[in-house]
Each structure stands twice: as C-alpha cells, then as structure tokens.
Amino acid sequence: xxALIRTEHVGVLRWLGRVADRDAGLxxxxxxxxxxxxxxxxxxxxxxxxxxxxxxxxxxHPRGTAIRNTRQxxxxxxxxxAAIAAAMGLSExxxxxxxxxxxxxxxxxxxxxxxxxxxxxxTGATVTIDxxxxxxxxxxxxxxxxxxxxxxxxxxxxxxxxxxxxxVEREGTWRLGERLSLFVPxxxxxxx
Numbered sequence: 001x002x003a004l005i006r007t008e009h010v011g012v013l014r015w016l017g018r019v020a021d022r023d024a025g026l027x028x029x030x031x032x033x034x035x036x037x038x039x040x041x042x043x044x045x046x047x048x049x050x051x052x053x054x055x056x057x058x059x060x061h062p063r064g065t066a067i068r069n070t071r072q073x074x075x076x077x078x079x080x081x082a083a084i085a086a087a088m089g090l091s092e093x094x095x096x097x098x099x100x101x102x103x104x105x106x107x108x109x110x111x112x113x114x115x116x117x118x119x120x121x122x123t124g125a126t127v128t129i130d131x132x133x134x135x136x137x138x139x140x141x142x143x144x145x146x147x148x149x150x151x152x153x154x155x156x157x158x159x160x161x162x163x164x165x166x167x168v169e170r171e172g173t174w175r176l177g178e179r180l181s182l183f184v185p186x187x188x189x190x191x192x
Contacts, residue, residue: 004118004183011110011119011180014078015095015103018044026099026138034101036125040167041073041101047072056134061130062089070130073101075119076163087157088143088150092143097146098139098154100163102174107182111161118169125172128163133143 017028022045040047051069053061060065076095080102086119095103104110106120111130120126135158144151174180 002098003186005186007182009107009182010103011107011182013102013121013176013178013180014105015100016174016176017096017100017102018042018063019046019099019101021045022099025142026097027142028096028099028101032176036127036168036170036174038168040069044072044101046074046101064086064176070128071126071165072168073166074099074109074133074163075102075127075129075166077102077107077161078101078105080110080161080163083161084154084157088153091149092148093143094146097142098158098162099142104180107180111163113164114184115184115188116185119166119174119180120170120183121174121178121180123172124170125174126170128169130167133162133165135159135162156184157190164177 009065015030016034017030018041019026019028039049048069049069050066053063053065056169057067064142081093081095111132115129115131117129118126135155137155140151140154
C-alpha cells in the first residue's frame with residue numbers, strides 16, 4: 001500500500017521568486033525557474049540542510065539551536081494572496097513583498113494542506129509540505145515600505161491564508177506555468 005495518494009487536484013505555478021538576503025529584508029525577486037536542491041532553492045537565503053531554531057519551534061528548542069531546515073521554501077496560493085490583499089484594502093499584494101518562493105493557482109484551501117503532503121512538478125521535482133506558514137511582522141515591514149499605512153494590516157489579514165513552508169524531497173527545476181500534482185498522506189487525521 002502506498003504511503004501517499006495522488007489526488008485529482010493539480011496546481012499551476014504562477015509566480016516564482018528567491019530571497020537573496022533575509023538579513024537585509026524578506027523581499028523576494030521574481031525568477032522564471034527555481035532550481036531545487038536538497039539544501040533548498042539555489043540562491044535562496046532560506047536554504048540549507050539546517051537552520052537556527054526560531055519562535056516557530058520555541059516550545060521544542062532554544063532559539064538559535066541547529067535544527068533540520070523544513071522551512072526551505074515559502075509557498076502561497078494565488079486566491080489566498082488576493083484574499084489577503086482584499087482584507088487589507090489593497091487591489092493586489094505583490095508576492096515579492098511577502099518573501100514568496102512560489103505562488104500556486106488551483107489548489108483549494110492551500111494553507112491547510114496536510115503536513116507531509118507532496119507537490120510534484122512535471123519533471124519530478126518534489127517538495128514536502130511542512131506546515132502552515134504563520135503570519136509574522138517581516139512581510140509587514142516590506143509592505144509598509146511599498147504601501148505606507150498598510151503594513152500593520154498584514155498579520156490579521158493573512159491569518160489562515162499565509163501559505164505553507166516546505167522542503168525539497170526530490171531535486172529538479174520548477175518553471176513558471178508548470179503543473180504541480182498534489183499527493184497526500186494515506187492516513188486518517190489524528191483524532192486522540
């Protein structure tokens with residue numbers, strides 16, 4: 001029995017980008033291809049096999065502790081990005097401002113894809129969903145620079161629709177317009 005089930009849901013890569021230096025800012029730069037390696041996307045500052053523990057895992061590890069990097073990529077949904085913009089009172093929200101690596105169209109309830117789900121491109125490049133990417137203040141700073149007065153609205157507007165973090169399971173290249181197949185774990189939801 002397969003541990004992952006291919007679903008009928010297929011997404012399309014509508015935007016790709018890389019964050020060159022996260023210490024300088026979260027803003028990502030658009031690209032036409034994203035080369036995925038086990039360490040993450042090439043030339044992406046969130047890459048690496050390990051990363052320092054942050055507030056996301058504070059219940060488990062002291063800040064700065066070296067842990068496995070399951071936050072190599074930030075993936076967002078086109079419809080959810082539009083909903084965030086609308087909730088903020090903006091006509092649109094540029095994925096560059098939120099540090100996106102990919103914007104996917106066509107997968108419903110994207111931010112709540114189950115942890116362990118896979119997104120596989122047409123040539124086999126595959127990422128594993130880690131978890132929901134909780135809204136934080138870093139995108140708010142970039143938004144505020146681009147649209148003064150709107151940055152503070154981001155965190156509340158993005159709740160439940162900020163996308164997911166992911167890590168590279170199979171190397172390869174994602175290209176704009178490429179179709180992504182969704183695979184989900186073959187297990188029932190946890191019900192203690």
